[in-house]
Amino acid sequence: MPESPEGAAPAVPVTEPASEPTPAPPPVRSRWETWTHEVFTMREDRFFLLLAVLIGIFSGLAVVCFRLAIEWTQIELLGSSLVPSFPRVVLAPTIAGLVVAVLALRVFPAVRGSGVNQTKSAVYISNGYVPFVTVIGKFITCALAIGSGQSLGPEDPSLQMGAGIASLIGRRLRLSQDRLRLIAPVGAAAGLAAAFNAPISAVLFVIEEVIGQWSAGALGAIVLAAVSSVVTMRYFLGADSLFRVPPFRVAGAFEMLDYVALGIAGGFASLLLLKSIVYARPKLMALPRWTHYLQPAAAGLLIGTIGIRFPQVMGAGYAIVDQAMHGQFTWKILLILAVLKLLATGFSFLSGTPGGTFAPTLFIGAMLGGAVGSIEHHFIPTLTGTVGTFALVGIGTLFAGFLRTPITSVFMVIELSGNYTAILPVIISTMIAYGISRAYQKVPLFDLLARQDGTVLPSLEERREMMSLAVEDAMRTDMVVQCEPGETITDIAKRAEAQPEFALLLRMRPGEWWLLDREDVMRLAPDASPTVTAIRAKSRGPVPYLFPDQTLSEALAVMADWPVLPVANRANLAKLEGILTLADTLMAFRKAPKEEM
């Protein structure tokens, strides 16, 4: 209804004459059309938020089905015991590996790998296009692979499935290109959140790893999708955290040092895993194509062989992580399981078997953490942190070191455990592992995989590490003659003559500068009476101003055709800190040290 500018009464009051007959109510179809028109012509951003909820529910349902499919496959293929019988333990992953390879190479060619980079590629290369057949393929092949005991997890595939569902809905709704690009991460967050039962971590991971930047435009939709998918998942599978962590407490500051050792161990373990992928993946990919049919089966055979003695390394291994948290293994067993899981995950992942790396990372981290904790307990019996505490911190540590998502890692530990107590140890350990991994492996895992696949995708880490030049790095604190409106032309001309290179800035009021035309000032000066002030001279303005802490990229955006921009003080807009020119900006970029790639 049109309103007056003040938003008060309607501009034209409408009154029905009493004598006229009441018009018949509009037909149902017409009313439906009016309503749908109102709904569907709502602002695009609001519609996008509504869509995010819908995508969240779809993704949540898909993830529930996916998790049930994995569990069911596992029960059918490996049996219901934690210790599968001998023929099954070897045959199931081997034969399933063969089937998965055929499906992945013949029927669903885009399902290989974890799914994170595929989603990222969709965002940055394919305008948010994720074919729905990939979702179906991912569902089937991953359920078969993980259910048969391959050392992979369901989280990353869930992420890709969420993205695929979102992409399909977006395409069907004929969303704009921009929205289509955004909708894949929205679905990805929903899928990951439901798989992990951890909405905050999922949102952070998608921002850190899939979008690669903090995008305010997508954040609302991503959060809504993540929350709605988790609510849907919890409706079917319950609200319990992924792991049940026994109660623990973390003592004083001195005990924090104990987690430093875990950070170092986790850092080098993740480095080992990363380096093995750097080394072996291109070599395996370069093998003849027929070997790709056999690689998942070979990985399955190796994992099955390990599983004869240590069945704990098979599958996602959440139940085993739970046992480790409850101190069910000695430090030797924990260490053996960490090493074997590292190997098994390497086999599965490098063979191109579809499946995620999150769950194995959590597993290795928990085992390593538990082992370090047990060993420390042996030498420091008074240690208050339990083996479970170390296992929990280990999860975040390896996650940060291997996947290089430190913020996600910290929040993930809190969400997975439902316990805030371990926050300080997690931060300490995580940052150490992240530092070690970054120091010895410059390119993060997903970037590395993308480069091995021949694509270059942006990452938050890369952007975080990019040299960000500020205005203060390029501005000049001299080279300016600052004038006041009441100043006489003669005085200004004298000062300008003394500094022929300097710009002439006229400060009209705090935060408002005008650029004086030097030539006009010099022209007016000889004949000007002492009462003629700066106002009389030609000037351009107001000139946009900057602050010293703004980036040079921002400066370039406002520079346009201004030859010089004033740099003001944030606390006192009347104070000029310096000036910035295009030449100075370009010089600063040239002088900046180049980042090592």
Place this chain on the structure above:
Amino acid sequence: MSGVVQAPMRYTGPRPNSREVVLVLCVLTLILLFSFTAFISRQYHKKIHTLADEWFAAGEERFQAGDPNGALTDYQNALVYSPNNTKFQFHLATALAEARHYDQARPYLLALLSESPGSGEVNLQLARIAAQNNSLPDAERFYQGAIYGEWAGDDPIGMRWQIRREFCDFLISKGAINQAIPAVIDLAENTPDGDAARLKVVGQLLLRTQQWSRAQQVYRSVLSSDRRDEEAIAGAGLAAFELGEFADALDDFNRLSPERRAQPEIARAYEMAHRSLAMSPYLGGLSEQVRAQRAENALSLAQARAQSCARQLGISLLETPPRTELQITYATAQTMGDNWNLRNLRDFPDRLEAAMQTAFSIENAAAKECGEPQGDDRALWLLGRSRNMVNR
């Protein structure tokens, strides 16, 4: 393997007029998918509940058959399908404790305790683990938690009594007698008067914590309802013996069957009671001569014990000035030797008590320096102890 998928060429951009239909289809699909998920979810939960129950039943079977190690895997399998089932967790923890994997059982129990701090059975398991780990403070805390915790069975009071008893046994076995005494007294106060079996257990614990008169009282109360209860007679006899009531002890021991009297502890007490009575100058009906003779014998015996102990320690009893208690008491006996000879003790009966106290002091000092005596020396030492009790 790049995974990059290009959008198909036929994609022509937005066409908003089809949104209504797509959204309606989406909602319909959602309803269908929701129903399908609900169906398979229900089937799945049914399946895993069955599996969990089957594994748990298998675990129970093995545990009942005395195979806690075998039951562990079954319980763990059950927990895979029902991870938050506290009953399964508790049974797993119990099996772990039974299989002596205390460090593995503890985290499960602590997790359960954090959920239900008042659970008697969780506290009890934790107390037992703490007891196995020789952690007295933890054991005390958890035993108290178990005693005052909730018990679901038919007889919570009986359960609490059993735990109190277990707690007392634990404290006594760890030599924590000071902590055990109030626990045993608490147990005694929570034992029904007519329950002879439990009263006898309490009596035993009172004896072990050296609460002789309370033990005697408990045994006498048992005997008041059944005079022939041999265990109660033996207990009462031992309590009487420890209280220095040797005559009463002998009375009790004499009522026992020869088999029971032949039990080492009772046989030792029986013999000692005999010896002590035979050495005692305090018995009624003795002539002055016999009293004096017994006192003189006691002094001689004590001095011989002092000499033997001094030899064992490698010290001289005649050191001047005497430093140790043994030297002092021996010097007293030597100094008073003439006053405490047979004749003087007989003629001056008032000196008898001082002579006997010196003999007791020598025995006490020797016991402190060289360990508890044996044979007649022990009988004299016990006599002294009982005499001091009477005097107090």
